[in-house]
Amino acid sequence: MKLLFYTILVSLIISVVSIAADIPTDTLGSERVLEDASHSGKIARWLHERGIPGDIVVVIIATLPIVELRGAIPVAMHLFDMPIPRSYILCVIGNIIPVPFILLLLGPVSRFLRKLKIFDRFFGWLFARTRRRSETIRKYEELGLIIFVAIPLPVTGAWTGSLAAFLFGLRFWPSFFCALAGVCIAGVIVTTFSALGLIGAIAAAIILFTIATVSIFTKKREP
Secondary structure: OHHHHHHHHHHHHHHHHHHHOOOOHHHHOOOHHHHHHOHHHHHHHHHHHOOOOHHHHHHHHHHOOOOHHHHHHHHHHHHOOOOHHHHHHHHHHHHHOHHHHHHHHHHHHHHHHOOOHHHHHHHHHHHHHHHHHOHHHHHHHHHHHHHHHHOOOOOOOHHHHHHHHHHOOOOHHHHHHHHHHHHHHHHHHHHHHHHOHHHHHHHHHHHHHHHHHHHHHHHHHOO
């Protein structure tokens, strides 16, 4: 738990410095070759080639599960050369859009669809998987939701966090604002790493590897 807070704190400090210095995304993040090879970059190019404006493309990418904000911010900064504040705001907006729909509609929609055997199996698998991966939310509720959404890992984010909040019976408005806070923090972290280019990529790899390692050892020690 302490490690997660320290990670967020360090990332916030670095991001404030980089944004205050008005670092140009062109010079630090010359990652077009890497971005073109990524799934989010390919989706963004496909949408943009069909006449969709870059701003809308970025918002769409940020709404997608798995990709979310962590894939949309590099697209905004390095594929569309957007300035840091604009990239951040658009991606936060896109990433938070699915949250109220998940919190409000997942219950009735899942109950209706689970009348069919194929959907019953799917939702059973999805709910069980989410419960296993969101122990932080179960233990710490709203605070856990913020932390869970704030750490930009492939198994975390606004989609999984909102689903977990629904499964653990958290109230709508606290869940929505906690998810929003987590998305904002995740946006700062990803923006920092994207703005710092190769240095940010190395730092992200080290921090995320450390978090993953500590999590594995912590789970092994639990009875």
